Structure formats: C-alpha cells, structure tokens
Amino acid sequence: MELMKQKIVSEGRVLPGNVLKVGNFLNQQLDIAFLTEVGQEIARLYRDAGVTKVITIEASGIAIAALAAQALGVPAVIVKKHSSANQSKEVYTAEISSFTHGNTYTAAVAKEYIQPTDRFLIVDDFLAVGNAIVGLRKILAQGGAELAGCAIAIEKAFQGGGDALRAEGIRVESLAMIDSMADGHIVFRS
Amino acid sequence: MELMKQKIVSEGRVLPGNVLKVGNFLNQQLDIAFLTEVGQEIARLYRDAGVTKVITIEASGIAIAALAAQALGVPAVIVKKHSSANQSKEVYTAEISSFTHGNTYTAAVAKEYIQPTDRFLIVDDFLAVGNAIVGLRKILAQGGAELAGCAIAIEKAFQGGGDALRAEGIRVESLAMIDSMADGHIVFRS
Numbered sequence: 001m002e003l004m005k006q007k008i009v010s011e012g013r014v015l016p017g018n019v020l021k022v023g024n025f026l027n028q029q030l031d032i033a034f035l036t037e038v039g040q041e042i043a044r045l046y047r048d049a050g051v052t053k054v055i056t057i058e059a060s061g062i063a064i065a066a067l068a069a070q071a072l073g074v075p076a077v078i079v080k081k082h083s084s085a086n087q088s089k090e091v092y093t094a095e096i097s098s099f100t101h102g103n104t105y106t107a108a109v110a111k112e113y114i115q116p117t118d119r120f121l122i123v124d125d126f127l128a129v130g131n132a133i134v135g136l137r138k139i140l141a142q143g144g145a146e147l148a149g150c151a152i153a154i155e156k157a158f159q160g161g162g163d164a165l166r167a168e169g170i171r172v173e174s175l176a177m178i179d180s181m182a183d184g185h186i187v188f189r190s
Numbered sequence: 191m192e193l194m195k196q197k198i199v200s201e202g203r204v205l206p207g208n209v210l211k212v213g214n215f216l217n218q219q220l221d222i223a224f225l226t227e228v229g230q231e232i233a234r235l236y237r238d239a240g241v242t243k244v245i246t247i248e249a250s251g252i253a254i255a256a257l258a259a260q261a262l263g264v265p266a267v268i269v270k271k272h273s274s275a276n277q278s279k280e281v282y283t284a285e286i287s288s289f290t291h292g293n294t295y296t297a298a299v300a301k302e303y304i305q306p307t308d309r310f311l312i313v314d315d316f317l318a319v320g321n322a323i324v325g326l327r328k329i330l331a332q333g334g335a336e337l338a339g340c341a342i343a344i345e346k347a348f349q350g351g352g353d354a355l356r357a358e359g360i361r362v363e364s365l366a367m368i369d370s371m372a373d374g375h376i377v378f379r380s
Contacts, residue, residue, distance in 0.1 A: 023300060023303075024302075027268065028267065028268055028270070028299070028300055028303060029243075029265050029266070029267050029268075029303045030256060030259065030265055030266040030267075030268065031265055032256055032259040032260045032264070032265060032266055033260075033263070035256070036260055053219075058248065058249040058252075059248040059249035059252060059268070059270075060268075062248075062249060062252040062253055062256075063252055063253065063256040063266070063268075066220060066222055066225070066252075066253040066256055066257065067256065067260075069220065069222040070222045070223075070226055070257075073223070074222070075219050075220055075221055075222060076219070076220040076222055076253070077218065077219050077220075078217065078218055078219075078220065078249070078250075078253075080218070080249075082291075101272075109218070110213060110218055112214075113213075113218060113219045
C-alpha cells in the first residue's frame with residue numbers, strides 16, 4: 001500500500017534498537033481517515049477469503065482491526081492480555097512473549113467467540129518475530145476455527161516472523177514491508 | 191440511544207457484583223456495524239461542539255473512540271496504561287484507580303498529542319465512578335487543552351460518576367444510563 005509507505009517515510013521516526021515510532025498516526029494518535037483506508041485495503045485483499053471474523057490482541061491493533069472488520073462487514077474479536085473481573089472463566093489462552101515490551105503475558109479470549117464455523121482474519125499493527133500470531137493461531141486451534149490469513153499494517157521483514165509464517169503456507173499480507181532500518185534509513189521490500 | 195438499550199437487554203448479562211457483561215457486542219466481540227452507528231450517534235451529539243480530537247484510555251474504549259472519531263472526521267488519541275519501549279519519555283501522566291479491575295495504574299500519553307489548540311471529546315465504553323475521566327481531565331489540563339465533553343456507551347448511573355461530572359458543569363452524554371441492576375433486572379433512566 002503506497003500510502004502506508006508514504007506515511008512511514010513522512011511521519012515515522014527510527015529510534016535506537018530498531019524501533020519504528022509511528023505513534024503520530026498508527027497507535028498513539030490515530031489518523032482515522034487514513035486507517036479507514038487501511039481497513040478498506042485489508043478488505044480488498046481478503047474480500048473473497050471467506051472471513052467471518054477479524055481477531056486481534058489488545059491494544060495497539062484494535063482500531064485497525066475494527067476498521068478492517070467494518071470494511072469486511074464482520075465482527076471483530078479482541079483477545080485480552082490481562083484477566084478481568086467481567087471476563088468469563090471459560091477462556092482459551094496462549095502464552096505470548098512480547099518482543100516490543102520484553103515480557104511474557106497470557107492472552108485470553110472467551111471460548112464462545114471462537115467457533116468451528118468461524119474463519120478468522122488476524123489483524124495487527126506490527127509483525128516482527130511473529131509471536132502474537134503464533135499465540136493467536138494456538139487460540140484459534142483450541143476453538144477449532146479456521147485461519148484465512150493475516151493482515152498487518154507494518155511488517156519488520158528483517159526480523160523474519162512474516163517469512164516464517166509464509167513458509168508454513170500461511171497467507172500474510174503486510175501493507176508495508178521493511179527490509180532494513182539501518183542508520184535510520186528505511187528500506188522497503190518491493 | 192434506543193438501539194443501545196435494546197442491545198443491552200437482548201445480549202447483556204448481569205453478573206454478581208453489579209457487573210454488566212456486554213462482551214458479545216461492546217468490548218470482547220465487537221459488533222462493528224452496531225458500533226459504527228454508535229460512533230455516528232456520538233458525532234451527531236457533538237457535531238457543533240468544536241471537537242478537534244477524540245481521546246480514550248486503552249483498551250476497551252478504543253473501537254468506539256475510533257468509530258466516533260471517524261464519524262466526526264477527527265483523529266483519536268489513545269492513552270496508554272503501561273510504559274512501552276517505543277513511548278516517548280516526554281509524557282503527561284495521571285494515576286487512575288480502576289473500579290472494574292480493582293487496581294491503580296499510571297495512564298500516560300506523549301505530550302505532543304495534547305495541545306492548547308485542541309478541544310477533546312472523551313469517549314469510553316463504561317462510566318461508573320468516573321475515575322478514568324477524572325484522570326483524563328488531569329492529562330488534558332497538563333497540556334492546556336479544552337474538554338468539549340464526554341461520550342459514553344453505557345453509564346452505570348447508580349454509581350454516581352456521571353452525575354458528579356455533570357454537577358461540575360461537564361457535558362456527559364451516555365447512550366444508555368442504567369439506574370439499577372438489582373436482582374439482574376436492568377432499569378434505564380429515561
């Protein structure tokens with residue numbers, strides 16, 4: 001998606017440790033007009049893939065997941081990172097190591113939202129080593145649901161997670177793929 | 191909003207401890223077609239209020255905030271509950287006690303997203319005692335920004351937070367106001 005690359009170049013900042021800061025439009029302050037177009041692009045890519053629900057892990061992918069679900073005309077399921085007073089005990093869970101935050105957490109979602117008749121599209125803002133997607137696949141498998149594929153705003157392709165999933169036969173569509181951020185210079189995969 | 195009340199009655203469940211479970215459409219599985227209408231209703235209420243940005247605290251209000259921002263044609267700012275490797279040190283913060291989760295956390299947002307020229311609409315899924323809104327007001331005050339008002343999907347009016355804010359002259363628009371949930375029977379304020 002050309003517009004995603006343009007936004008990254010014009011508004012993103014590369015920080016030490018291969019951190020790409022896109023808080024200005026993607027995950028702290030949300031450029032909703034832009035993210036609406038992102039949702040429409042995701043829907044275009046997966047229009048014929050039989051998606052019945054979008055799924056993401058809270059929190060930074062929620063807006064993109066909601067807008068993709070809006071464009072696809074399906075519900076979105078939000079997997080929680082923390083237990084909650086009003087969350088059912090009847091949950092599917094997966095342990096996920098966060099590359100960004102350097103911790104491990106238990107992702108959980110009520111069983112009732114993951115059905116064998118469902119075909120899910122995983123949506124997230126970033127894909128790096130791919131741990132979140134691995135965890136979501138475990139959760140979908142527990143419910144016997146199908147995976148249509150993944151839609152990612154920005155893939156840090158140099159971290160290998162996306163290509164490892166593709167090598168397994170998983171469909172991964174990233175709206176921008178970054179092959180390198182060395183010396184603060186962003187190189188996109190064409 | 192009549193449709194909100196209908197959804198609560200038909201799909202909500204009252205659990206012990208005055209917990210209203212609306213995970214089926216509002217915050218675990220998101221009925222995006224419905225939430226798009228919610229966003230449009232919020233925009234109708236605040237169309238002439240000079241809103242320049244929507245703001246919410248992660249995570250369960252993000253989708254509603256995004257869809258309200260979409261309908262208003264403005265960006266949305268997401269206040270974080272946790273520090274993050276790619277979050278600026280230059281942040282405004284507020285300590286917030288969560289009634290739902292029974293803990294206290296530090297809400298934080300990069301200073302650059304809160305400007306004196308901004309007029310914010312606070313959006314959230316629930317309003318009970320109002321601690322989140324009190325915290326967000328502190329954050330807006332630190333940045334010298336104005337508050338246009340609050341838009342809430344479901345107000346637990348019997349917990350008093352909304353009325354306390356209104357008594358201070360804050361505009362609070364709740365799409366459904368619950369006066370009682372005694373014995374699992376939901377009574378709306380008319």
